[in-house]
Amino acid sequence: MAGMRATTIHAPRDIRVEQVPDPRIEEQTDAIVRVTAGCICGSDLWRYRGQNPITPGSTIGHEVVGVVEDVGADVRRIRVGDFVIVPFCHCDNTCPNCVAGVQSACVNRGTTQSGQAELTRVGQADGSLVRTDPPGPHLMPSILSLTDVLPTGWHAAVSGGVRPGMTVAVVGDGAVGLCAVLAAQQQGAERIIAMSRHEDRQRLAREFGATDVVAERDEAGIEAVKELTKGIGVEATLECVGTDQSIRTAFGLARAGSTVGFVGVPHGVTLPIEQMFGLNIGLRGGVAPVRRYLPDLLSRVLAGSIEPGRIFDLDVALDDVAEGYRAMDERRAIKVIVRP
Amino acid sequence: MAGMRATTIHAPRDIRVEQVPDPRIEEQTDAIVRVTAGCICGSDLWRYRGQNPITPGSTIGHEVVGVVEDVGADVRRIRVGDFVIVPFCHCDNTCPNCVAGVQSACVNRGTTQSGQAELTRVGQADGSLVRTDPPGPHLMPSILSLTDVLPTGWHAAVSGGVRPGMTVAVVGDGAVGLCAVLAAQQQGAERIIAMSRHEDRQRLAREFGATDVVAERDEAGIEAVKELTKGIGVEATLECVGTDQSIRTAFGLARAGSTVGFVGVPHGVTLPIEQMFGLNIGLRGGVAPVRRYLPDLLSRVLAGSIEPGRIFDLDVALDDVAEGYRAMDERRAIKVIVRP
Numbered sequence: 001m002a003g004m005r006a007t008t009i010h011a012p013r014d015i016r017v018e019q020v021p022d023p024r025i026e027e028q029t030d031a032i033v034r035v036t037a038g039c040i041c042g043s044d045l046w047r048y049r050g051q052n053p054i055t056p057g058s059t060i061g062h063e064v065v066g067v068v069e070d071v072g073a074d075v076r077r078i079r080v081g082d083f084v085i086v087p088f089c090h091c092d093n094t095c096p097n098c099v100a101g102v103q104s105a106c107v108n109r110g111t112t113q114s115g116q117a118e119l120t121r122v123g124q125a126d127g128s129l130v131r132t133d134p135p136g137p138h139l140m141p142s143i144l145s146l147t148d149v150l151p152t153g154w155h156a157a158v159s160g161g162v163r164p165g166m167t168v169a170v171v172g173d174g175a176v177g178l179c180a181v182l183a184a185q186q187q188g189a190e191r192i193i194a195m196s197r198h199e200d201r202q203r204l205a206r207e208f209g210a211t212d213v214v215a216e217r218d219e220a221g222i223e224a225v226k227e228l229t230k231g232i233g234v235e236a237t238l239e240c241v242g243t244d245q246s247i248r249t250a251f252g253l254a255r256a257g258s259t260v261g262f263v264g265v266p267h268g269v270t271l272p273i274e275q276m277f278g279l280n281i282g283l284r285g286g287v288a289p290v291r292r293y294l295p296d297l298l299s300r301v302l303a304g305s306i307e308p309g310r311i312f313d314l315d316v317a318l319d320d321v322a323e324g325y326r327a328m329d330e331r332r333a334i335k336v337i338v339r340p
Numbered sequence: 341m342a343g344m345r346a347t348t349i350h351a352p353r354d355i356r357v358e359q360v361p362d363p364r365i366e367e368q369t370d371a372i373v374r375v376t377a378g379c380i381c382g383s384d385l386w387r388y389r390g391q392n393p394i395t396p397g398s399t400i401g402h403e404v405v406g407v408v409e410d411v412g413a414d415v416r417r418i419r420v421g422d423f424v425i426v427p428f429c430h431c432d433n434t435c436p437n438c439v440a441g442v443q444s445a446c447v448n449r450g451t452t453q454s455g456q457a458e459l460t461r462v463g464q465a466d467g468s469l470v471r472t473d474p475p476g477p478h479l480m481p482s483i484l485s486l487t488d489v490l491p492t493g494w495h496a497a498v499s500g501g502v503r504p505g506m507t508v509a510v511v512g513d514g515a516v517g518l519c520a521v522l523a524a525q526q527q528g529a530e531r532i533i534a535m536s537r538h539e540d541r542q543r544l545a546r547e548f549g550a551t552d553v554v555a556e557r558d559e560a561g562i563e564a565v566k567e568l569t570k571g572i573g574v575e576a577t578l579e580c581v582g583t584d585q586s587i588r589t590a591f592g593l594a595r596a597g598s599t600v601g602f603v604g605v606p607h608g609v610t611l612p613i614e615q616m617f618g619l620n621i622g623l624r625g626g627v628a629p630v631r632r633y634l635p636d637l638l639s640r641v642l643a644g645s646i647e648p649g650r651i652f653d654l655d656v657a658l659d660d661v662a663e664g665y666r667a668m669d670e671r672r673a674i675k676v677i678v679r680p
Contacts, residue, residue, distance in 0.1 A: 097572070097597065100596070102620050104620065105596035105618070232436050256445035266613045270610070271611040277626040278626060279445050279626065280445060280624070280629070282622060283624075284622030285622070289620070
């Protein structure tokens with residue numbers, strides 16, 4: 001077995017490209033996918049920055065589109081040669097949780113483990129994978145965004161209860177936050193307040209549908225949003241960061257009776273339960289059920305009604321993946337494509 | 341000024357009936373109500389047990405029905421002599437939060453301060469008070485339950501997202517929990533699992549619509565409910581206690597993608613955010629917007645379709661209010677009527 005090139009992480013800020021064993025069919029419901037394009041996720045940065053534990057030498061990356069190279073004996077729907085979109089969370093799409101729309105809690109769930117690599121293994125291939133025509137170069141970034149970042153932003157808006165005509169605030173101007181702005185716009189929000197300090201991200205937020213931008217943070221940011229909303233706060237708040245500070249800001253923006261939709265993986269968060277109880281501010285969200293939203297979002301991309309791929313502003317070869325991490329870590333890039 | 345008799349609290353377990361000044365119109369939107377009946381709330385027990393701070397000599401009690409004795413100059417809709425139901429949280433019923441159905445976060449909110457007494461002051465009388473014909477003795481308990489306990493249980497079910505056909509669990513077999521069972525039944529739940537160890541409460545839970553009773557607590561209780569639900573958990577969980585233990589139980593019962601509706605005032609609770617995020621279990625609820633639900637619930641009571649007054653199993657004169665507290669504290673009584 002020749003093995004493949006894959007991104008590995010050894011310690012904080014120690015990203016390498018190494019030869020590792022090829023992934024292979026482990027369960028007869030698996031598929032092996034040859035990666036056409038992968039990307040770097042904001043959640044990869046938690047390990048990169050040493051804020052999550054690291055198993056030295058483990059592969060990293062979980063966002064992939066590519067071509068099916070092998071399938072297990074029990075795979076029926078997906079065939080070798082198919083171009084597929086790989087949701088980062090694998091699911092059989094038939095269990096009670098999947099049927100209830102929570103594919104991220106599938107009883108047979110798995111996660112893509114080598115997304116910045118030449119090959120990756122996908123569990124529950126028939127349930128997980130969504131086939132599409134191989135996209136041309138202009139479409140590719142938007143198709144790639146369907147593996148995680150767009151459905152995650154979309155999930156923030158669904159979880160926050162965005163409805164047509166609403167006033168919505170988005171906390172976080174990373175790629176997920178920007179996708180949450182786009183999601184709120186697509187879901188009919190009338191006013192979308194993007195919390196962003198970075199000019200390039202402010203610009204993209206406006207292009208994605210933000211009607212207002214608030215550059216202030218914390219208490220000053222809350223005050224600014226209260227001023228924009230007659231002192232009442234917003235009707236849905238989309239939390240796309242996951243820190244204690246960002247969660248507190250989100251609850252500070254939320255009006256009484258509204259819901260905070262949260263998709264930023266929580267790190268060191270203590271929820272403000274007294275505020276939640278006293279003002280009836282709900283919290284909903286979590287790991288996005290990508291597979292649930294994928295068909296709808298794919299249609300929107302193919303119809304040209306959304307172009308989420310614009311969040312990618314750096315494109316690196318697999319050998320240069322460490323530079324991609326540096327650029328995202330230093331906020332020089334919003335989101336980075338990695339091509340094997 | 342002659343003054344009135346009112347229940348006061350001086351220290352943990354030190355409940356007295358004392359002569360205090362009559363309440364009087366403070367704002368021209370106030371009304372003074374002569375109390376026909378009040379009652380003791382589970383939340384009064386937090387102070388009684390020393391788990392909430394006590395201002396020695398302060399009046400206590402916030403559930404009242406009675407007759408309007410005086411109104412401020414700006415009160416238009418409510419008249420002296422009206423028999424009224426007093427929501428424990430006062431509201432103008434016109435502010436943006438009230439219009440959005442969160443009357444408990446009214447910008448002019450107030451709370452009944454002397455509910456176990458001869459007289460009480462009600463703020464925002466036109467917005468707060470709901471008039472009805474003076475009820476006969478059999479109807480009185482059900483009318484009294486509309487001031488807090490039934491709408492609070494109802495709010496748990498609304499917040500937990502109960503829909504027709506659902507499987508619901510109720511954590512807490514106090515008066516609020518029992519009302520939450522009744523609410524789930526009225527809102528169309530098909531299966532209602534009451535968590536209760538006490539035989540008299542189990543019986544009432546079944547009469548209110550519980551289809552299953554689980555007497556086990558904590559992990560054993562969670563296991564028992566999982567067994568009843570094919571290992572998946574329930575579709576809506578109604579948390580009616582407010583302790584860390586009860587909140588953890590509630591999240592343990594909840595299936596992925598569902599919502600915990602919480603109405604027990606939180607005391608020392610740390611929310612399990614990783615579990616909420618990983619399984620997409622939402623949390624909604626808080627102080628019940630009693631005024632919002634009152635007209636509907638009053639209709640159901642007057643039509644005889646519900647009899648929430650059955651939660652009252654002890655009736656004391658105001659002079660015996662301390663015995664009422666003891667009975668509730670020792671769980672000899674579910675809920676106690678107090679008559680001046």
